[in-house]
Amino acid sequence: MPWKHKPGRADIICLSAISVAAIYGLVMLPLRPVMLGLAPHLLGSLGYRTGLVLVGALAAVGDHWWPLVLVFGALMSMKFDWIYWWAGRLWGRSILDVWVYGKSPRTQRRYERAWGWARRYESLAIFVTFLPIPIPAAVVYAALGAAGTSLRKFLSVAFASALVTSAGYMALGYWIGEPAVAAVDTYGKYLWYVSIAILVGMLAVYFYRERQRAAAEKTGAARADQD
Numbered sequence: 001m002p003w004k005h006k007p008g009r010a011d012i013i014c015l016s017a018i019s020v021a022a023i024y025g026l027v028m029l030p031l032r033p034v035m036l037g038l039a040p041h042l043l044g045s046l047g048y049r050t051g052l053v054l055v056g057a058l059a060a061v062g063d064h065w066w067p068l069v070l071v072f073g074a075l076m077s078m079k080f081d082w083i084y085w086w087a088g089r090l091w092g093r094s095i096l097d098v099w100v101y102g103k104s105p106r107t108q109r110r111y112e113r114a115w116g117w118a119r120r121y122e123s124l125a126i127f128v129t130f131l132p133i134p135i136p137a138a139v140v141y142a143a144l145g146a147a148g149t150s151l152r153k154f155l156s157v158a159f160a161s162a163l164v165t166s167a168g169y170m171a172l173g174y175w176i177g178e179p180a181v182a183a184v185d186t187y188g189k190y191l192w193y194v195s196i197a198i199l200v201g202m203l204a205v206y207f208y209r210e211r212q213r214a215a216a217e218k219t220g221a222a223r224a225d226q227d
Contacts, residue, residue: 021080044069047077049169056173074162084138088145095142111139118143127161
């Protein structure tokens with residue numbers, strides 16, 4: 001656990017909020033392909049880039065809901081960010097030790113670099129997390145919380161960054177225009193297959209990791225008996 005003391009109310013609430021955010025992400029994985037085909041405005045309003053791009057494409061063919069989707073999408077794209085900031089404020093670097101535990105050396109180095117880079121560049125680090133770049137955003141936000149960045153500044157920069165990047169994704173969709181709409185119309189015929197494939201893939205990864213964990217525990221137990 002990230003705390004070094006008897007957990008208080010704030011510790012339990014924050015850890016529970018992190019768990020809720022993780023569960024939300026897992027639930028949305030198979031649902032996003034369906035929402036892209038059936039409810040792109042809702043998907044965009046939840047802050048997902050594919051939904052924002054498609055709403056921009058729909059705007060190019062006469063849809064007028066894009067301003068509302070832009071604002072809601074920017075807000076929802078940062079819906080869980082404050083939780084990770086709070087985790088950093090509560091537990092400091094201990095939360096990073098929890099996240100890197102059991103990870104590969106390469107992942108550990110990436111998390112360490114993100115932690116140090118966030119504390120050095122602050123506002124720029126927040127903005128970069130909204131770009132389509134593989135940066136561990138939660139690590140960045142926790143690092144800023146641990147470094148003492150105020151919640152007001154954190155949320156202000158995050159919202160401005162979300163608004164700018166969301167507008168960029170919409171502009172990309174607007175530039176693509178009708179071909180993107182036609183492509184999604186075609187995709188709509190197969191969206192349930194995509195969702196099922198994602199769900200099957202998630203289950204396969206889960207059972208594979210469970211088998212690896214069980215094998216590792218068995219090996220460890222065997223070595224302990226030999227000693």
